[in-house]
Amino acid sequence: MIAATVPLSSIATEPRADITATKHDGFLPRSLRAIENNTQKAFTRYQDNAGRIYWVYLPRKSSTLGARVYPETTNGTIQISVFEQDLRNPSDITKGVGIENWTTVIVMDDGWEMKLADLAGRAMKQAEKKPRCLCGSILRIGVTPNDDHQIFVCANAPRCSHSASIKQYGYTFN
Numbered sequence: 001m002i003a004a005t006v007p008l009s010s011i012a013t014e015p016r017a018d019i020t021a022t023k024h025d026g027f028l029p030r031s032l033r034a035i036e037n038n039t040q041k042a043f044t045r046y047q048d049n050a051g052r053i054y055w056v057y058l059p060r061k062s063s064t065l066g067a068r069v070y071p072e073t074t075n076g077t078i079q080i081s082v083f084e085q086d087l088r089n090p091s092d093i094t095k096g097v098g099i100e101n102w103t104t105v106i107v108m109d110d111g112w113e114m115k116l117a118d119l120a121g122r123a124m125k126q127a128e129k130k131p132r133c134l135c136g137s138i139l140r141i142g143v144t145p146n147d148d149h150q151i152f153v154c155a156n157a158p159r160c161s162h163s164a165s166i167k168q169y170g171y172t173f174n
């Protein structure tokens with residue numbers, strides 16, 4: 001089943017300065033091999049210095065967004081998220097902001113392989129979008145002042161005050 005609402009994992013929401021990651025091409029245990037076999041080839045496997053293995057897709061053309069697949073082997077779930085990459089260093093896959101509307105967690109029960117392939121594909125498509133403001137500047141993730149909900153705000157703020165709902169830029173995962 002797909003959880004209705006899920007918190008972003010701590011690794012996703014609170015990247016720490018001491019976390020680094022490098023491409024991983026070593027041995028994979030069977031459970032992680034199954035994840036990779038059901039994730040699009042365009043995802044690259046990384047391992048961080050805490051030992052965690054996950055997969056990241058960054059669109060080849062410059063984009064502010066990326067897709068990530070984080071397995072949680074301790075409870076048999078997989079988080080699939082679209083991230084806004086760090087705008088100063090978009091290729092740093094240890095940083096960025098998880099987009100809540102474009103995040104889901106699947107349980108590795110019957111049929112999880114197809115769910116993963118489907119949702120990872122959707123996350124890739126979302127990551128290839130380039131949300132633009134009416135003024136032509138990029139839109140970046142912000143939060144509403146009152147309730148802390150994520151919205152798109154213009155990167156040209158405060159000169160431009162436009163914002164947009166995230167839903168406007170694609171279906172939600174949940």
Ligand SMILES: [Zn+2]
Binds near residue numbers: 133136154156160161
């Ligand atoms: Zn604008």
